Amino acid sequence: MSVSMDTSVPASTTPDLSQVTGKAVVKNTREAPAAPSFNDQRAAHVNFPTTQNKAGPVFDHHQPATTAADVPGHHHNPPGLRHLLSQLKRWLSHWFLGHRPPMHPGCSNPPPRPNPGASNPPPRPDPTAGGRPYPVAPGRPDPRYSLKSNEELAQQLRDRFNAFRDPNNPGSISVDSILAMAKRWSSPNPVVRENARLANELLRRPELMAALDRDGRTGALNDLIDWKSLNAVIQGDNYFKYKTDKELAAEMLEHFDELKDGSGGPHLKFKDLRKLASQELTGDAAKDHLIQLAQAVMKRGDLLKLMDNLVSADGDGKIRRKALALLSQ
Numbered sequence: 001m002s003v004s005m006d007t008s009v010p011a012s013t014t015p016d017l018s019q020v021t022g023k024a025v026v027k028n029t030r031e032a033p034a035a036p037s038f039n040d041q042r043a044a045h046v047n048f049p050t051t052q053n054k055a056g057p058v059f060d061h062h063q064p065a066t067t068a069a070d071v072p073g074h075h076h077n078p079p080g081l082r083h084l085l086s087q088l089k090r091w092l093s094h095w096f097l098g099h100r101p102p103m104h105p106g107c108s109n110p111p112p113r114p115n116p117g118a119s120n121p122p123p124r125p126d127p128t129a130g131g132r133p134y135p136v137a138p139g140r141p142d143p144r145y146s147l148k149s150n151e152e153l154a155q156q157l158r159d160r161f162n163a164f165r166d167p168n169n170p171g172s173i174s175v176d177s178i179l180a181m182a183k184r185w186s187s188p189n190p191v192v193r194e195n196a197r198l199a200n201e202l203l204r205r206p207e208l209m210a211a212l213d214r215d216g217r218t219g220a221l222n223d224l225i226d227w228k229s230l231n232a233v234i235q236g237d238n239y240f241k242y243k244t245d246k247e248l249a250a251e252m253l254e255h256f257d258e259l260k261d262g263s264g265g266p267h268l269k270f271k272d273l274r275k276l277a278s279q280e281l282t283g284d285a286a287k288d289h290l291i292q293l294a295q296a297v298m299k300r301g302d303l304l305k306l307m308d309n310l311v312s313a314d315g316d317g318k319i320r321r322k323a324l325a326l327l328s329q
Contacts (some may be wrong), residue, residue, distance in 0.1 A: 094292050134210075135179045137203035150208045150242065151234050156198055157212075158230045163254035172224040175213065178202055208233075208243040219245075239289070240296035245303045250328035251293055256321055258290055267318035268329025270308070273298060303327075 145153070157164060157173070164181060166174035182199035184192050204207060211233050212225045233241065240248060252259060256268060263272050277294040297304065308315065310323040 004083055025325070037094070047194075080082075091277065096148045101183075102206075134175060134206045135203055136199045138179075138182050139185055139202065141201040142197050142201050148206075150205065152210070153198065153205070153208065154212060154230055157202065158227070158234065160195055160198070161193075161227065165201070168226075169224060174225070175209070176224045178209075211242050212242065214300075216299070218302050220302045236275060238296050239292050241295065245300065246328055248293070248300070249307070249324050252319075253324040253328055254296065254319065255290060255293065256324065257282055259294065267312070267320055268317075270317040283319045 002108065020193055028149055047295065079155050090274045148156075161173065164173045164177055164237060166172055166177040168174075178199045180202055181192075181195050183196070185196040185200065187196065210221060211228055213221045213223060214229065216232055240251070243251070252268070260268050261272055261276065263269060273294045279291050281288045281291060307319045307323050307327065308317060310326060311320045312318050312323065
């Protein structure tokens, strides 16, 4: 863009300033305008009307003639004219170079970098993974007990049964007594410290806690572990013994038609499950999977009752797909 100043002045010894006119002509270019030179003694005053356009001056519009009152002297740049020219330069720079978008603090900041030297403790297991909330283990993973299988931990708990017994339930170990033992990790007695390490690892495995806690007849969880439930976990070889009720319902829904074994009707009947659960393992992986699933479900009387009465008549011995879908959510 270029700005040309029309400053024609009649040749005279004493120029008549009333005949001087100024007109700004703007041409669109792709380059930023060079600052016009106002050092010439013939520079004229330029007016920019603002009554019609508040966003900027109106160009290509004939201005009223500049009078001698507007320009006190043409041989020098008086303070008033210098001030006007300074404003003109600032305005031209602001108008033609564009407005920069406002800077928002923080928008261009890089994301925080991870600290490679920071210690990241391993996440603790979900205490509800076994089907109910169990206390969170108070200690860290034990380097030795964490390598043992569920059955090995159950065996060691049975061997130390008397040390873990609940004083309020002498014939049983309770969830509370296991937690109390886990908190004794700083005991001066090495035997107690060893028991505390075992208790801490038990609480880190909610699926094992639920299997030990489960009543052998109803399958209900009652926070008590007796000798019989310990033996059931140690000696049991059922694939589903550590599964929650929710997981069993999802497994039954997936194999719904196979569990029916050709039985007619839209329901899965209790008698079909009993028949399947009574069979011996065959060595066929797919068939044995269904047999063990039926055996695990038949040992959980409370879960069976819930399946029976949900979305169907109570006590009719039938399980609907919708009931399994609701229980597996």
